[in-house]
Amino acid sequence: MDLKPHGLISQSESYSELNGNVLVMVSVEAEREAVLRGLQGNSRFEVRLAGVGMALAAANTAFALAAADNCGLVISAGIAGGFAGQAAIGDIVVATDIVAADLGAESPDGFLPLDELGFGSCRVPVPAALAARAAAALQAAGMPAKAGPVLTVATATGTAETALRHAALVPGAAAEGMEGYGVAAAAQQAGLPAMEVRAVSNAVGPRDKAAWRIKDALNALEQAFAILTEVL
């Protein structure tokens, strides 16, 4: 495919029509299977493994894009933690912005994001029309879908303190995962729009793996992609 240099297409441009194929990056095989079930053989979509974490996700997305045929959109998808009051277990979150929540520097006055250090941005905006169209389609189909910022973290949140800190850092933060910013950064480098679609399996907060509802979240992810094929 034709890889465009960084910055040629603004991610905040509105996209009325989507052209080309869709690359979906998920972290693990169970997520890949769920998305594939939802896609029901739709040949416009390709689903690849990103691995866990931002670095592997960026590298694998770049490799997948280099081999992709006529890709017009990249989606980071999978299960996620939901922020209290924003997204409950089983909800779908469509990202309005994809935000690397812990990429920057500490200072005595608090966290300094890349933006304030002058090294680029921690935020990849999702084209507003795309996020709105996806969330509206999911809601119209009766799914509990929310739109809001989705955070990418290197360390999954395991305390109430970190949950509150991240929620304060990014007002309206709806969910957190570990790959979105890496996938979106690779898409941005290729001049392509990025989205993130997450199904909530657990609450962001004190770690309690026994309370994770992975099967429910994977079922929601499957249903979401069955609907998204109609509007993307």
Ligand SMILES: O=C(O)c1cccc(C(=O)CC[C@H]2O[C@@H](n3cnc4c(=O)[nH]cnc43)[C@H](O)[C@@H]2O)c1
């Ligand atoms: O054990 C399983 O069967 C299983 C099936 C599917 C996925 C998993 C994962 O553990 C995926 C890890 C993946 O999930 C995202 N995630 C989920 N909850 C959170 C969270 O609270 N904070 C951050 N990330 C979360 C993340 O993107 C991981 O890569 C297991």
